[in-house]
Amino acid sequence: MTTNGTNGTRRWTATAVAAAAALPLLVALPGTASAADAASCTTNGPTYAVSSTGSLMQYTMKAPINGSGGYNAPTTIGSGWHNFGLVLAGPDGAFYGFKSDGVYYGHRTDAGVWDVSPNRVSTSFGFLATAANRGQAAVDRDGWLWVVDEAGALRTYKYNSAANSWDVGRSKAHDDGWDRYNLIIAADAGVLYGRSATDGKLYRSRYDIASQRWIERHVLVSPSDWNQFESISSNGGDTLLATKSSTGEAFYYRFDENTRSWPVTTVKVGTGGWAAFRDVAAAPDNCRILKNHTPVTTALPKETGTRTAVIQAGGGKLHFAYTNNIGRLTLGTTDPADINNATWTVVPENEAFAGEPSLSTHSDGRVSVAVHNTTGSIWQRFQAATNSTDWAGWHDQAGAMVHHPVTGKAPSGTLVEFAADASGKPWYRLVAKDGLNFKGWMPLAGSGFTGPFATGTVRDGVQLVGKKADGTLATARFKEDGSLSAWTALGTQTVTGTPAVIVNPGYTVSVFATDAVTKSVVTAAQAAEGGAFGTWSALQGLTAKGSPSVLIAPNGKTEIVVRGEDDVIHNTGETVAGSLTWRTWKPAAQYEGAMPEVTATDPTAFTFTGPNGPVWGFVFRNSDDQTRVYTAGSTTIGN
Structure with a gap:
């Protein structure tokens, strides 16, 4: 050759848009x-x-x-x-x-x-x-x-x-x-x-x-x-x-x-x-x-008292993740038969992160963690293999998002991340077919959202709940093909913190949050699958300091844990499964006859299968950044 x-x-010349002959191409574009x-x-x-x-x-x-x-x-x-x-x-x-x-x-x-x-x-x-x-x-x-x-x-x-x-x-x-x-x-x-x-x-x-x-x-x-x-x-x-x-x-x-x-x-x-x-x-x-579409990436401040994320992976191990007050990301894993023998790793030591990490499991059982770097980029990595103690390399997912990511799961098992940018516009990215990373961020309708979204997997998609700038909530249904239903306001109820979502049998959705004024835990639910949400009702008897964490326990009852203004974790739940009649609030992080522990973070409720079958519990961290796990049956919770 x-x-x-x-x-x-x-040489560069800026030229005015030229006149042209009649276009033979039909154009109907946004x-x-x-x-x-x-x-x-x-x-x-x-x-x-x-x-x-x-x-x-x-x-x-x-x-x-x-x-x-x-x-x-x-x-x-x-x-x-x-x-x-x-x-x-x-x-x-x-x-x-x-x-x-x-x-x-x-x-x-x-x-x-x-x-x-x-x-x-x-x-x-x-x-x-x-x-x-x-x-x-x-x-x-x-x-x-x-x-x-x-x-x-x-x-x-x-x-x-x-x-x-x-x-x-x-x-x-x-x-x-x-x-x-x-x-x-x-x-x-x-x-x-x-x-x-x-x-x-x-x-x-x-x-x-x-x-x-x-x-x-x-x-x-x-x-x-x-x-x-x-x-x-x-x-x-x-x-x-x-x-x-x-x-x-x-x-x-x-x-x-x-x-x-x-x-x-x-x-x-x-x-x-x-x-x-x-x-x-x-x-x-x-x-x-000439038009540049690259958004400004805003650095994020470190946050104090962030929640711990927890999930049970396909191999049966419990996985924990949290960012502490100085921005360190810590990952932990333990056998549910020996929770106290957890292994903890700070990764990577010289990076700083903000907010609660999001844990999820791929359809093949590998754990995924997504977390917000203080540079403004979202970072994500997969477990190297199911049950492995090793992790694959980090993926810098960029995004220029201001609000922290949350990972949901479509009915097919496909993982999907959601986050909002500086204008409060929601974006999503689906895991790629090869299962090694997530595809590019794609925009969704809506704007004005603040804070992380809450998600729940329903029959035909992912139910999204987000908080607006005025403190009210709105919800929409995302489908794996990228379509999104219209955002529907959940009344005029104003809340503080992050909402929680559970999906009930029959695919009805219940939302829980903390009232912005009274600091009571409040809830609203659908009466029918895909239907409108009913009026908000308050679970009286406790002034909450943080956001509630909610789940359906193995016995079918809805259980709630929340940090009170006394910095103690409190619990209530249904007296009978499906009754929506609630027990009196009681301190939860205590053993019989002992004083309740004081928490420095909001709790996270979770279900898992242990050596004696399915059970539920919650996790929080104290002022020494020690992780504390309580399970039903070992404490006063769920009674």
Whole structure:
């Protein structure tokens, strides 16, 4: 293979949105129109084409903002490029060639010198060189290689030529199901177009790498059949260069995400012959979208007196997690037959965290922990294997969330994390099909939520309950396909702290919280599955200092524990299962004849199976940060 030639000099120009011919593509999209420019472009932006004989040709487009004037005459800058099954252009003169034995990287300077001749930099990605898969990769303006793997998962990789290494930290699956497309095009940093494999329709998605948020996902931008084009690539800036199979002509398009329209459409920039090229790849940094969707990540303060999370995993062990007053995250595990012999680990010692961690179990029995780093990023990791004492590495889930994450479980067993951003808007992310990480954050309807959500698994989804800024609660039902019912206000009752949710037999939901004014524990419930919530009622006789923790005990009674204003854990429960008649509040963290223990945290109630069968208990920490566990039968609780 040989490389030669010169490269044009670039300069950035901000150009007004150009007028265009009538758009032949029907567009019905969400969004607010804006008169602001959507993109800016260089002049004489390069596009590369590989001829049937392997010559690498460079064309320069005179005006990439709108395609006006088409291309200058091409120059030959290399040979032997037909040996690659796929050639992609990257930013700043980078090239990627794919063969069955891996991917090759080359680089050409602005002066037209090949300072890096194509050489193999990975033995992976060989499948992209095949005719069936060559449409499953694209390089964006920031140099990320987007790949739809053979399972349909969308992943990103970045090659660092200076270090001769790959950034694989973000190679996890951002999404599943991208094998719905027979071609993906990277049209700016994180902007992907997908051509439907079934009908050729064009869909647009935008992913923010920094926050790991899907800004939009699989939004139809053209109902036309784009399968008529042999190749489609992009100069960046939401532009598309498409070569028509039947005529060999090249046409130019540009989408405006501000107005949700196509200000540039079907501009002919090349006459016959373009379909004969083996590859056509526009340089993805010729243009750029001007709007930045990366949110500000806010550092979080450390919190005092946070709850301990607890769960029994598939292997039978009890797992604990908490963050203490100085931000340390501590994980613990113990055999329920010997609770006092727990093993505790601080991980990682030099990081600081805030709020209650969220523990959950994957469908294969592995424990997952999600916790808010004080940097503002959410961190998550899985147990290495069921019953293992080892953990897999941490995943920085970013998110730019202000309110702490909580992990729920869909009816299928799929884990789903929920959190809210600075505006109180809820977001979610589902565990990927490979079970190794969670996919990107996806937005949900709603705003103005404060604090963590409470969740409960119901027949057809996850019931979400969140507190609004005015202290009232609202609820909605999330389904695994990403749909969300309308948010419904739970009356005018104002609460403080975090609500608790239980799902009763018959899939009715009950909500418990602490009254913002009286500090009584209050509750409201559905009378029928999926129905409206009834009026709020108070469980009199105790002034609460914290938020209640609630469960259905093995005997079928609803049990409640809460921290009182005396810093003692108090318990009440139903006199008869399902009666909603409550016992008198009694101190719970005490043995017969002893004084009740004083707590420094809210309690967490939990059920587990011990050597003598199912039982329930609660956990809290005292002022010395010692973890204390009480179980029904060993104390005064549940009586």
